[in-house]
Amino acid sequence: MSYIDKIFPNPLPTVDEIEAKYPRRNLPDGAKVTRVAPSPTGFMHIGGIYAALINERLAHQSGGVFFLRIEDTDTKREVEGATEVICSSLADYDLNIDEGFDRNGNEIGAYAPYRQSERKTIYQAYIKHMLETGKAYPCFATQEELEALRKTQEASGARPGYYGRWAKYRDYPVEKIEEKLDAGIPFVIRFKSNGSYNNKIVIQDGLKGKINFPENDLDVVIMKSDGLPTYHFAHVVDDHLMGTTHVIRGDEWISSLPLHIQLFKEMGFKAPKYTHIAPIQKMDGDSRRKLSKRHDPEADVRFYDKVGYPRVAVIEYLLNLVNSNFEDWKRNNQTKSYKDFPVSLNKLSPSGALFDFVKLNNISKEIIAKMTTEEVYDAVYNWAEKNDANLHNLMTANSDYVKAILSIERTGAKNARKDIAKYSDVSAEIEYFFDDKFAISDEMKAELKSVKKYVELVDTYIPMFNENDTKDEWFAKMQKLADDFNFAKNGKEYKANPDAFNGDISSVVKVFRILITGKTQSPDLSEIQHVMGKERVLSRLNTVKNI
RNA sequence: GUCCCUAUCGUCUAGAGGCCUAGGACACAAGAUUCUCAUUCUUGCAACAUGGGUUCGACUCCCAUUAGGGAUACCA
Numbered sequence: 001m002s003y004i005d006k007i008f009p010n011p012l013p014t015v016d017e018i019e020a021k022y023p024r025r026n027l028p029d030g031a032k033v034t035r036v037a038p039s040p041t042g043f044m045h046i047g048g049i050y051a052a053l054i055n056e057r058l059a060h061q062s063g064g065v066f067f068l069r070i071e072d073t074d075t076k077r078e079v080e081g082a083t084e085v086i087c088s089s090l091a092d093y094d095l096n097i098d099e100g101f102d103r104n105g106n107e108i109g110a111y112a113p114y115r116q117s118e119r120k121t122i123y124q125a126y127i128k129h130m131l132e133t134g135k136a137y138p139c140f141a142t143q144e145e146l147e148a149l150r151k152t153q154e155a156s157g158a159r160p161g162y163y164g165r166w167a168k169y170r171d172y173p174v175e176k177i178e179e180k181l182d183a184g185i186p187f188v189i190r191f192k193s194n195g196s197y198n199n200k201i202v203i204q205d206g207l208k209g210k211i212n213f214p215e216n217d218l219d220v221v222i223m224k225s226d227g228l229p230t231y232h233f234a235h236v237v238d239d240h241l242m243g244t245t246h247v248i249r250g251d252e253w254i255s256s257l258p259l260h261i262q263l264f265k266e267m268g269f270k271a272p273k274y275t276h277i278a279p280i281q282k283m284d285g286d287s288r289r290k291l292s293k294r295h296d297p298e299a300d301v302r303f304y305d306k307v308g309y310p311r312v313a314v315i316e317y318l319l320n321l322v323n324s325n326f327e328d329w330k331r332n333n334q335t336k337s338y339k340d341f342p343v344s345l346n347k348l349s350p351s352g353a354l355f356d357f358v359k360l361n362n363i364s365k366e367i368i369a370k371m372t373t374e375e376v377y378d379a380v381y382n383w384a385e386k387n388d389a390n391l392h393n394l395m396t397a398n399s400d401y402v403k404a405i406l407s408i409e410r411t412g413a414k415n416a417r418k419d420i421a422k423y424s425d426v427s428a429e430i431e432y433f434f435d436d437k438f439a440i441s442d443e444m445k446a447e448l449k450s451v452k453k454y455v456e457l458v459d460t461y462i463p464m465f466n467e468n469d470t471k472d473e474w475f476a477k478m479q480k481l482a483d484d485f486n487f488a489k490n491g492k493e494y495k496a497n498p499d500a501f502n503g504d505i506s507s508v509v510k511v512f513r514i515l516i517t518g519k520t521q522s523p524d525l526s527e528i529q530h531v532m533g534k535e536r537v538l539s540r541l542n543t544v545k546n547i
Numbered sequence: 548g549u550c551c552c553u554a555u556c557g558u559c560u561a562g563a564g565g566c567c568u569a570g571g572a573c574a575c576a577a578g579a580u581u582c583u584c585a586u587u588c589u590u591g592c593a594a595c596a597u598g599g600g601u602u603c604g605a606c607u608c609c610c611a612u613u614a615g616g617g618a619u620a621c622c623a
Contacts, residue, residue: 211551225621255550289616472581513584
């Protein structure tokens, strides 16, 4: 019984059997196979959506395949329910996977399993093969030994790491290996690198171009003592078997490239094309840093849902970071879906972008302004159902009224208002239409009283009020009122001769605006009166006596 | 320490040696529009990190410096 059989006492499939089970994909020329491969360690990071978006677009616009693989080889870091969150987040953002797990976590696709923890025998079969071909070996070094090794290396000025002459178990005699194995001493399997640190290699990256590296000479761990592979090994085996043509991932992986390329080569696999993208960052004091899972609520994609950004706004914002010509394209293709925009890898910026909420708001306002009343209503309703019980109840009980409110300066308007960036803004925009929420603050009362003759203005208007007035008819009445009570027609006239007037027309309108809305700023007052109806408007106007 | 990546307006960026008097978008400021706000329109503000090369010519190519970021794990 060889030491290899002691390492893997249970029968494993052969490498050939596995290769036969996962045949090469038969795809048209130019079709890209891409993937998103998150670890289930918590929520879905906005950077994960960003990477997924690039991968998804590239695959689908080329007629290829986009799949999801769950990288759960680190059992210690796994968080329960994280896979479900990943699947539903991808589905929510319309990043449709062809293989992997659907919204409900059902596995789909011919290259299953797509969860690395379930691929253990596959990895082990390849590890076994590597042991047999002398490209890997067991290593019995303990954490303490490794720590000590690093210290000696640092003290002597040597490059730290497990390589070359420092690799104690690299050429360990078979008898001794068997001895340790028999004694039940824990071990890992290391890759036996044939690289030399003095050799320079050049690797082509889809974004950064040619990158020079020293060749990898580290004997990295490919199988941990728990029998599961490390990222490096799993990546190579999986992306080979699953036929990935393009790996687009975060640039924290750049420094592992020499290793990955070497592994592909040593295992006789064709390496995919690599592109390393910069992370989304935020300002922290006066330096930038990557959006952090622990410190930044906006790192979690669910944050955007909670606040009520339309998902397509988030996607379009991200797309804008992916290819900055997206916004020009969008302006010229207003009716098209973002999915018609050709994403190109070489237009990606090599440096990381700061997440800009102001820009997101702008994009979101633009999108919401283009929606019909019915669409806004439904979107807000669905949002409120999960995130704002009060608003949800209000909408349920008064759906027609709320629709009428939402259609102000929207239905039939040349340019719809852009004052809603997120659904959580809506509550404040519609509250004053409801009598139980409506109030005139002391501040507003003072503002109202500052207008001369305010009581007379209101008293004169009340008998003239007609709920069917058009905007022009209503405004003509305001002008008449201004005229009758000696208010200037416009600001200019008033400013030219302030002592001659009681104020200008804006003060006249302000009186009514405050009485009707409780605010000095609101959408078009004539439309508001239409929506509120005669009874409500008159009852509010009549409160002028109590101010 | 070593290796690698990055560097244009406040932000996202365009820029492939002469199209650059450095363009666009967001933001900001001013003005215009039948009232306020939101729109819309017009105008404005504002950048090639520094120092060396190469070249007739450099934002663009090369080198150094500086500053950010990443890697250096039985984490991904």
